[in-house]
Amino acid sequence: MQEYSAITASSSGRPRSRSITVFIALMAFIMGAALVAWAASHGYLSGVLTAPDAQETTEAVAETLVEPAALPNAAATTPAPKTTAAQMAAISSVEGRLAMLEDRISRLDFQTDAASGNAARAEGLLIAFAARRMIDRGEPLSYVADQLKLRFMNAQPRAVDTIIAFSKNPVTIDELSARLEALSPGLTGVETKESLWDRARHEFGALFVIRRDSSALVSPSARIDRAKVMLTAKRINNAVAEVERLPGADQAQTWIADARRYEDVQHALDLLETTAMLEPTRLKDAEGHKVDQPSPLATPTPTATPTPTSGEAVKPRG
DSSP, X not given: OHHHHHXXXXXXXXXXXXHHHHHHXXXXXXXXXXXXXHHHHXXXXXXXXXXXXXXXXXXXXXXXXXXXXXXXXXXXXXXXXXXOXXXXXXXXXXXXXXXXXXXHHHHHHHHHHHHHHHHHHHHHHHHHHHXXXXXXXXXXXXXXXXXXXXXXXXXXXXXXXXXXXXXHSOOOHHHHHHHHHHHHHXXXXXXXXXXXXXXXXXXXHHHTOOOSXXXXXXXXXXXXXXXXXHHHTTOHHHHHHHHHTSTXXXXXXXXXXXHHHHHHHHHHHHXXXXXXXXXXSSOBOTTXXXXXXXXXXXXXXXXXXXXXXXXXXXXXXX
16 A cells, blocks of 8 residues: 555656646746847947858958949059068169170171171172273173172262273273274384475484483483383373373374373272272162271371262372
C-alpha cells in the first residue's frame, strides 16, 4: 500500500511541473512578441536588424556612386608621388646616356657631311682633269660636258661655256706647231706685193733697233724656233708674242686667234680645278646638291675674303 501511494504521488507531480513549464514558456513568448511589436512601432527594430557589414557596404556603394563626379577635381588636386633617390639616379643615368648618344650621332653626321663634301670635290676635280685630257687630245667632251654643266655651271658659267665652245672646234699643241712650221717661210720674209716704201720702212726700222741680244737671237728664224719651244712648254702667250714680232705676222692672224683660244681654254680649266678645290658655296655634287662642306685645303682666315664671281678671272697657275 505504501509503495502504491508513493508511485501515485510521483505520477501526479509530473503533470503539474510540465504545466508550469508550458505556462512560463507561453508567457515568455507573449512578452517577446509584445516587445518586438513595441520596438517595431517606435522604429527601433530596423536599426537593430541592420548589420554593420550591410551598413559598410551601403556606404561603399554610395562613395562609389559619388566618386565619378569628383574624379576630375580629385585628379587635379591629388599630389604626384614623390620620387626616391634611386629613381632620380636612374633618370640622371638615362639622361646622361641619351646626351652621349646625341653627341655621338651629331659627330657622325658631321663626319658624314665632311666625307660627302670631300668626295664631291674630288669627283669635280677628276671631271676637270678628264676635260683637260680630252682638250689636249682634241677629242669631244661628250658626257664630260654634262658633268661640267652640272657641277660648275653655278660657280663658273663663263669658264664652262669657254671649254664647251672650244671642244666643238678643238686645237692641239701639235696642230699649232705644225701650222707654225708651215707658215714659217711667209713669216720670216717680206711679201713681194709690198711697195717700195713699205719695204724700205721695214728695213729702216730693223736697222736702227738697239738690243742687248745679238742679231742672231732677233732674227725671224730664231723667233720661230723660240715660238715652237714655247708651244711645247704650253707658254702660249710667249709664243704668240714671238710670232707677232715677225715681219709677216699678218699672215698668222688665224694661227694667233687659235693659239689664244687654246690659252683661254687652259685658263678656264685651271679655274675649274681651283673651284673644285676651294669654292666654298657654289660647287655642286653629282646629284646637283650644293656642297656646303668647306674644303680641307682652304686656309681659315680671321676675316672673310670675297670669292671671285662667275665673271671674274682667276690667274692661271705658274
